[in-house]
Structures are given as structure tokens and as C-alpha cells.
Amino acid sequence: MLEAILKKADAIENPFEQAFFIMVHLPYLQPFDDVNKRVSRLTANLPLNKHNLSPLAFVDVPNELYIQGTLGVYELNRVELLKDVFMWAYERSALRYAALRQSLGEPDTFRLKYRDDIRGLVSDIVVNALPPEKARILINERAARLLQGDREKFVETVDTELLSLHDGNFARYWIRPSQFKEWKAVWGNL
Numbered sequence: 282m283l284e285a286i287l288k289k290a291d292a293i294e295n296p297f298e299q300a301f302f303i304m305v306h307l308p309y310l311q312p313f314d315d316v317n318k319r320v321s322r323l324t325a326n327l328p329l330n331k332h333n334l335s336p337l338a339f340v341d342v343p344n345e346l347y348i349q350g351t352l353g354v355y356e357l358n359r360v361e362l363l364k365d366v367f368m369w370a371y372e373r374s375a376l377r378y379a380a381l382r383q384s385l386g387e388p389d390t391f392r393l394k395y396r397d398d399i400r401g402l403v404s405d406i407v408v409n410a411l412p413p414e415k416a417r418i419l420i421n422e423r424a425a426r427l428l429q430g431d432r433e434k435f436v437e438t439v440d441t442e443l444l445s446l447h448d449g450n451f452a453r454y455w456i457r458p459s460q461f462k463e464w465k466a467v468w469g470n471l
Contacts, residue, residue, distance in 0.1 A: 299328040
């Protein structure tokens with residue numbers, strides 16, 4: 282039955298209709314021992330993400346409304362209330378997501394393009410506790426492998442990342458606390 286539901290969902294072209302279909306039918310089928318409603322809400326985001334639409338979240342939806350909508354499906358085979366909750370939740374999610382995107386701005390395409398190179402280089406420098414002079418040489422060597430127009434910005438970006446490392450963010454580079462402490466001792470108060 283789960284395969285049949287997924288095939289039917291896949292045949293639906295409208296991403297909102299597809300999301301709602303999934304949200305209604307997965308918990309009704311109860312394919313899992315637990316978390317069926319949560320899985321359905323998460324899965325409802327797949328068609329939305331696929332069409333580059335704002336994600337759906339039920340963060341501030343009153344639990345009682347959601348439960349009443351779900352019970353309407355389970356007990357009365359009526360989807361109207363759940364549809365209203367879905368639409369209300371999506372409108373709120375889209376507004377929240379738009380405000381969040383606006384506050385964050387557009388992603389830095391340069392950092393996205395070289396994120397693995399930047400992360401790897403910062404990690405190498407810290408894990409090996411390279412002093413500033415040796416780090417500078419390694420940074421320039423790695424930058425030399427890049428396109429001519431990207432080299433200077435790469436060096437600047439890696440420098441910025443190194444100088445902004447602190448106790449609250451070094452872990453994102455897969456650096457252990459002991460490694461960070463040793464690197465910090467080598468770099469002093471830079």
C-alpha cells in the first residue's frame with residue numbers, strides 16, 4: 282500500500298497537491314510503528330523542495346488544530362479541516378522563510394564554490410598547528426592551484442576564517458579541542 286501511495290503521489294504534478302496528498306495518506310496508512318504524522322509532514326516538503334518552494338513547517342500551528350484535522354481524515358474521511366490547517370501553516374511558513382532569507386541575504390557563491398578547499402585548508406593548518414609563516418606558504422600554494430582571478434580572494438577568505446576561529450566555531454572544521462588549543466598557542470594573540 283505504501284508503494285501505491287507513493288506512485289499516486291508521484292503522478293500528481295502540482296507540488297502543493299502532492300505535498301497535501303502525502304500528508305493525508307501516510308499517517309492514514311500507518312506504515313510505521315510510530316512517527317507516521319511526523320514522517321508525513323517531513324515528506325510533504327519533498328515536492329516543495331523539488332520545485333524550489335518555501336518549506337512547510339508546523340512550528341506555531343496549534344497542536345489541537347492539527348489533531349482535529351487529522352481526526353477528520355481518520356474518523357470521517359473528510360480532508361477539509363486538515364486542508365485548511367495545511368494552507369494556513371504553509372502561508373505562515375512561507376512568510377517566515379521569506380523574512381529569514383531576506384535577513385540572511387544571498388549565499389556567497391565564492392565560498393560555496395571553494396567551501397571544501399577552504400574547510401580542508403583551515404583544518405590542515407589548525408590540526409598541524411602550523412605557525413603563521415608556514416600557514417602563509419601553504420595558503421599560497423593551494424591558491425596557486427585555482428583560477429588566476431580567484432586566488433587573491435581565496436587567500437583573503439582563508440585568512441579571515443583563520444582569524445575568526447574561536448572556541449565556539451572551530452568544531453565545524455572537524456578540529457578537536459586539543460588541536461585547537463595547540464594551534465592557538467602557536468598563533469598567540471593574532
